[in-house]
Amino acid sequence: MITRPITRGITSPIARGINAPPIGALNFNAITAGLFRNGEQGAAYDPSDLTTLFQDSAGTIHVTGPGQPIGLMLDKSSSARVVRRNLLTETEFRNGVADIAVRGGKVTATAFAGYAGGVAFGYDETVTSFAYKQSPHANGMQYTFSAFIRMDDGGVPDAGFSLTLFGINYSPSTVTHLGSGLYIVRRTATSSGTSPNFGLVKYPAQGARTFVVTGYQLELGGVASAYQPVAGPGSWTPGNHAFQATAASRPMLQQTPIRIDYDAVDDVTNTTFPASLGSACTVARSIPGVGAQILTGQTVGTTFTNNIDNCGMIIVNRALTPTETANITRLFNRLAGV
Amino acid sequence: MGHYSLSVVQLCPDQFRDAANSIAEASGYGPGNLSVELRHADGSVWWGCHAWWIPAVFSAQTQLPEEAPQEWHDALAEVVSSVRDGGDPLLHWHEALTGNGLSVYAPEDDA
Numbered sequence: 001m002i003t004r005p006i007t008r009g010i011t012s013p014i015a016r017g018i019n020a021p022p023i024g025a026l027n028f029n030a031i032t033a034g035l036f037r038n039g040e041q042g043a044a045y046d047p048s049d050l051t052t053l054f055q056d057s058a059g060t061i062h063v064t065g066p067g068q069p070i071g072l073m074l075d076k077s078s079s080a081r082v083v084r085r086n087l088l089t090e091t092e093f094r095n096g097v098a099d100i101a102v103r104g105g106k107v108t109a110t111a112f113a114g115y116a117g118g119v120a121f122g123y124d125e126t127v128t129s130f131a132y133k134q135s136p137h138a139n140g141m142q143y144t145f146s147a148f149i150r151m152d153d154g155g156v157p158d159a160g161f162s163l164t165l166f167g168i169n170y171s172p173s174t175v176t177h178l179g180s181g182l183y184i185v186r187r188t189a190t191s192s193g194t195s196p197n198f199g200l201v202k203y204p205a206q207g208a209r210t211f212v213v214t215g216y217q218l219e220l221g222g223v224a225s226a227y228q229p230v231a232g233p234g235s236w237t238p239g240n241h242a243f244q245a246t247a248a249s250r251p252m253l254q255q256t257p258i259r260i261d262y263d264a265v266d267d268v269t270n271t272t273f274p275a276s277l278g279s280a281c282t283v284a285r286s287i288p289g290v291g292a293q294i295l296t297g298q299t300v301g302t303t304f305t306n307n308i309d310n311c312g313m314i315i316v317n318r319a320l321t322p323t324e325t326a327n328i329t330r331l332f333n334r335l336a337g338v
Numbered sequence: 339m340g341h342y343s344l345s346v347v348q349l350c351p352d353q354f355r356d357a358a359n360s361i362a363e364a365s366g367y368g369p370g371n372l373s374v375e376l377r378h379a380d381g382s383v384w385w386g387c388h389a390w391w392i393p394a395v396f397s398a399q400t401q402l403p404e405e406a407p408q409e410w411h412d413a414l415a416e417v418v419s420s421v422r423d424g425g426d427p428l429l430h431w432h433e434a435l436t437g438n439g440l441s442v443y444a445p446e447d448d449a
């Protein structure tokens with residue numbers, strides 16, 4: 001006897017509705033891009049994206065994992081915003097040797113055509129020359145270091161120096177000619193030890209070829225991306241970022257689910273908007289262990305403070321469409337671990 | 339890098355708050371760390387904060403430079419610290435307040 005329907009009822013969907021999100025679109029970046037595509041104002045914070053989190057409000061010390069304080073969260077809402085990949089600052093030595101954290105031997109500041117400045121490596125038969133920038137790093141993670149180099153003899157930079165990552169010296173893994181004697185050299189390595197030094201070193205035994213360098217870049221991961229110049233902290237990215245300059249008031253990044261954790265005592269993050277967002281705002285949070293919380297009709301002025309634990313937060317100066325509401329609900333529930 | 343595993347509650351009488359905050363700011367911890375207004379059982383005003391610390395860093399915060407003003411030395415002597423390894427910061431906060439005869443100030447209390 002037939003006890004189950006042998007044909008699907010006409011009310012059961014057999015194809016996705018035309019307003020359903022495309023498969024794979026339920027990620028933070030895709031949803032954020034859609035929300036702010038018409039110039040809406042607001043902010044979007046994604047604690048699972050470590051490239052947007054810094055331990056200090058100046059944005060010089062990246063958060064590399066859970067259990068670290070958050071002094072700066074970058075806003076992902078601006079369509080013009082570029083995600084910061086380069087972990088170093090003053091990457092073109094525009095302040096000369098003052099921008100070299102650790103140096104020795106025959107290194108001097110110099111001009112470098114097309115860049116704010118550079119570092120010249122001379123040669124001495126007896127001394128080692130080195131120019132390092134510094135960055136914290138998380139052991140066991142891959143990092144890629146790269147730099148622009150121009151040999152004084154105009155030749156290929158295939159000898160005469162080493163790249164230093166975590167204080168360990170390596171030969172470049174790739175040497176790419178960009179034209180007119182300008183090269184970019186790169187190396188990927190897995191972090192170990194505690195040395196924060198990244199840069200170039202030239203030992204006497206490496207020969208007499210001298211060169212100039214600039215454009216230091218250190219990024220998480222094993223894939224080198226396009227060079228991202230960074231001047232002073234906070235000089236490179238627009239957006240309505242969330243700050244906390246006071247150490248005792250900084251929340252922590254925690255995991256399972258990954259979230260921003262406020263201590264409920266004095267932790268708070270502050271965002272300043274160029275103008276009031278008005279009274280028709282939507283504030284959506286992914287509440288850890290609970291799920292999506294979408295508050296509509298909110299009034300947001302020029303400042304917004306938050307002390308509510310969240311796995312993601314979006315502020316936008318309009319109401320959401322039903323599809324946006326459904327998408328954010330699904331995403332934020334997933335991020336919250338429910 | 340060390341782990342921020344030390345839960346530290348710091349409490350300070352009102353008259354030493356500015357100096358204590360100056361010490362923290364001069365040490366690179368930003369302005370206004372002692373930010374939560376408190377009331378002592380005797381009615382006096384206190385201020386407090388909670389922060390997570392790397393244990394080795396907190397242990398090192400014991401000496402002021404010789405040239406520090408006397409008010410900084412005086413303030414440091416008056417700051418009460420409660421230190422725990424991990425745990426719930428809010429619970430630690432409440433227990434530290436209770437243990438020192440303090441409570442969070444609520445403006446309606448003056449009404």
